[in-house]
Amino acid sequence: MQNHSSTDAPVAASSPMEPARSAASPANSTHAVHAGEHRFRSHNSLTVPVVQTAVYTFETTADLVNYTEDRLFWSEPEREEYGRYGNPTVRALEAKLAELEGAQDAIAVSSGMAAVTATLLLLLQPGQHFILTDNCYHSTLEFSRGFLQRYGIACTLAPFGDYAAIEAAIRPETRLIFSESPTNPFMRCLDFPRLVAIARRHDLLTVVDSTFATPYNLRPLHLGVDLVIHSLTKYLSGHNDVMAGAVAGRHDLTTPLRQMQGLFGNLVAPQTAYLILRGIKTLALRVERQNASGLAVARFLEQHPKVRRVWYPFLASHPDYAIAQATLRGAGGVVSFEIDGDSERAHRFIDALQIPTIGPSLGGVESMVSPLAVMGYASVAPEDRLALGIRDELVRLCLGIEETSDLIADLAQALDAI
């Protein structure tokens, strides 16, 4: 990564403190703490300073001329000029994200959806077509099949895991394949080598929303994907208190995205960037706990007589168990399951829970639970909802970092109550 705010080199992701790792191996706790940050900072501050400014000044006109030449001839000048084009606190976040994903660069934007929409708007032109795998984030589907049509951009929804259908959907005007892994809520996992092989055969780009994996569990760029997207609102910030998103990848794709951001202005505020930087420091510890709780909770629920079915990639019953075992360090903190009964019984179960609160998000320190048919999918017609596999008794449990045994005890008492 380029160094913008200090003359010292950033702490390299592959510092001697770390054991050798294979190319696809995920980021670790040393990365989470130090990656992308400079060892020494202005005012000798240990933490990354929050540079709360919209404007950067020039001492002399000669400095301004130098800067302008830098901007014309180099894509990344050594200093900032105006807040919409860059901020040192945000740059530190971007540098950390790039190191964590093993990317040449990362761009932080105002939300996960801002990352999805900016990427699709950048890469697609009128008359072009792309393929989206199903069981994806609902707003991504809405944008792809609704909004983009206005600009003459066509989208085919392909069934997740059906690689023959993905390849069959490719047309001469197809430009990219967009997918997620693991997916929401059924935690489907991509067979990355298969998807990347199809894309390369047809000269297509691959974009993967890796929000549910985090760079602690998986680094898709090392598996051949061209761009990785995150909602930083979830695991990466980790505290359910800020919204942001990011796109990471090669310079030839991220540089035009950065230029587009200067036009669109979908920015992360410096204070928000600081909170996310702070959140990422504990990413490895949080996700490790969420991985452990996710697996323990999934096993507990799977053997419970009042639970009909559980979706968790590290259960042998999951359709993508083998892929998950081969690619993921852990399967994360989201467990989806159906209560054996109707929506009324599922709602009684949710209301009996003492630890998770009812809410739409995931990945933070607090456990959250949602009956998906009435949260996220409430605007979808019941028959369309069923076609997506979202039954009224489907519950999505998003584990925080509470004690695993407390979470299981809570689930047990709520199941006993129904």
Ligand SMILES: *Cc1c(COP(=O)(O)O)cnc(C)c1O
């Ligand atoms: C939450 C989420 C998004 C959208 O992120 P926001 O920060 O809410 O805009 C996109 N993709 C996935 C997989 C998500 O979970």
